[in-house]
Amino acid sequence: MYIVHSVNDVHNEKDLLGIAEVAILAGVSRQAVANWRARTDDFPAAVVELQAGPVFRMSEIKRWLRKNKGARVAQIISTINLKGGVGKSTTTVALAEIAAGELGKRVLVIDLDPQTNATTMLIGEDRWKLLNAKEHTLARLFADALIEPSARKFDLAKTLQKNVSNVRDVKNVDLLPSSLDLIDVQDQLGSMSSGKFHSDVPTDILRRAVWKIMDEYDLVLLDCPPNLGIITLNGLKISEGYIIPTIPDVLSTYGIPQIITRVKAFSDNIGQAITPLGIVISKYRSQSTLHQNTLRSLKKDPKLPPVFETIVPEANKLAESAEFLPINTLKQKYGAGAQGNFETYLSLTQQVLGAMEHA
Ligand SMILES: Nc1ncnc2c1ncn2[C@@H]1O[C@H](COP(=O)(O)OP(=O)(O)OP(=O)(O)O)[C@@H](O)[C@H]1O
Ligand SMILES: [Mg+2]
CATH class of the missing domain: 3.40.50.300 (P-loop containing nucleotide triphosphate hydrolases)
Known part of the structure; x- marks a missing residue:
């Protein structure tokens, strides 16, 4: 089994993103990302929940940002x-x-x-x-x-x-x-x-x-x-x-x-x-x-x-x-x-x- 220790760990291996990286990608604050996650039903589900926070798959996040935020990703x-x-x-x-x-x-x-x-x-x-x-x-x-x-x-x-x-x-x-x-x-x-x-x-x-x-x-x-x-x-x-x-x-x-x-x-x-x-x-x-x-x-x-x-x-x-x-x-x-x-x-x-x- 793949043991995850930190966001960096998974990120290096699998191109996954933490909240902070989603925020950089979208050009918004971490709080804004947290709000999207809390308030929209179709926000991509976390691949894994770490102590440091949720981890998402980059392709899913990008697709969601393009579709919902008209984001330039x-x-x-x-x-x-x-x-x-x-x-x-x-x-x-x-x-x-x-x-x-x-x-x-x-x-x-x-x-x-x-x-x-x-x-x-x-x-x-x-x-x-x-x-x-x-x-x-x-x-x-x-x-x-x-x-x-x-x-x-x-x-x-x-x-x-x-x-x-x-x-x-x-x-x-x-x-x-x-x-x-x-x-x-x-x-x-x-x-x-x-x-x-x-x-x-x-x-x-x-x-x-x-x-x-x-x-x-x-x-x-x-x-x-x-x-x-x-x-x-x-x-x-x-x-x-x-x-x-x-x-x-x-x-x-x-x-x-x-x-x-x-x-x-x-x-x-x-x-x-x-x-x-x-x-x-x-x-x-x-x-x-x-x-x-x-x-x-x-x-x-x-x-x-x-x-x-x-x-x-x-x-x-x-x-x-x-x-x-x-x-x-x-x-x-x-x-x-x-x-x-x-x-x-x-x-x-x-x-x-x-x-x-x-x-
Ligand atoms: N549609 C075309 N008609 C005529 N000549 C072309 C056309 N497309 C490319 N060329 C010419 O063919 C040569 C090879 O094209 P290009 O450099 O784009 O290929 P490449 O696959 O990138 O090659 P390499 O593997 O060497 O990098 C170049 O001299 C280019 O100017
Ligand atoms: Mg070439």
Whole structure:
């Protein structure tokens, strides 16, 4: 049996919340939370009652806050595929920009991929180099887990880049940037026995660092590296859902069942739902028989999550959108009308957010 000693104990293990943490999440006083609990019938039941007070499940609390308080409680979504080059970073950045620029969301992008593509798409290479030289990236956070607490240097405020994106009209996208140095850190984290971690739980490094700023956002998107290593698990640990971008061809879709199985095992292990929201078809070539057939079989496969209705075609303009050049509007960046993909990404973003609502 799992013996609970304190709120911290359960919190570290299972992503449960005490009254004080519910209050932080909701941006209200502890008394207000106690009042909700006393006065509303549908307030989530405590998972366990400790001497220190009741403990709640985070997903239930978040759902209740959204529904009843219109609370801005961040929806947290990871982007994963084990295959490289399938449009993970492009999708993550487009969803972030559209959600902020068109749907009025406050968005945080967390770039967990050492390739730093989402980072350079959102702040450009020059600014990234300056940050990297000062170690104001997530590589510092994960490297810190390998050293004594007293020697740690990660600075959340200096690492958090506010109001990023090369699109002038897009406000309210913030970024926690990645670094190429994360490759080495990832290897070291992976080869370390868990007893050696100076942080108690190796998959909990990110959550501990960003927990306090989550209530500043409506949507948090994590661009994960193409593997299910410790860095990705750190991203999944804080995620309520994930999307799988893929090119509809044999190699890109090959690992999808494995992702589903592995994430499910991790999710069961930490006692927290991480819902596969759907598959995003990207770089689609409508003339390709292979793409048509693969798309059809993805849609039919009962073991896979649904395929989002909106499909992102292969388009030069989307490849060009990776460049960090100043541009005024999202319509200019992604192209509007029949030949463009602004509308494509707008409806995809709505579908992803809709899937999250129903998860
Ligand atoms: N719909 C598209 N049409 C044409 N090119 C695209 C499209 N989406 C992405 N690209 C280009 O394809 C390449 C890979 O895309 P992206 O970086 O988004 O994939 P990824 O899955 O994040 O890759 P990695 O695994 O390397 O991180 C990039 O050069 C990108 O600009
Ligand atoms: Mg990428």
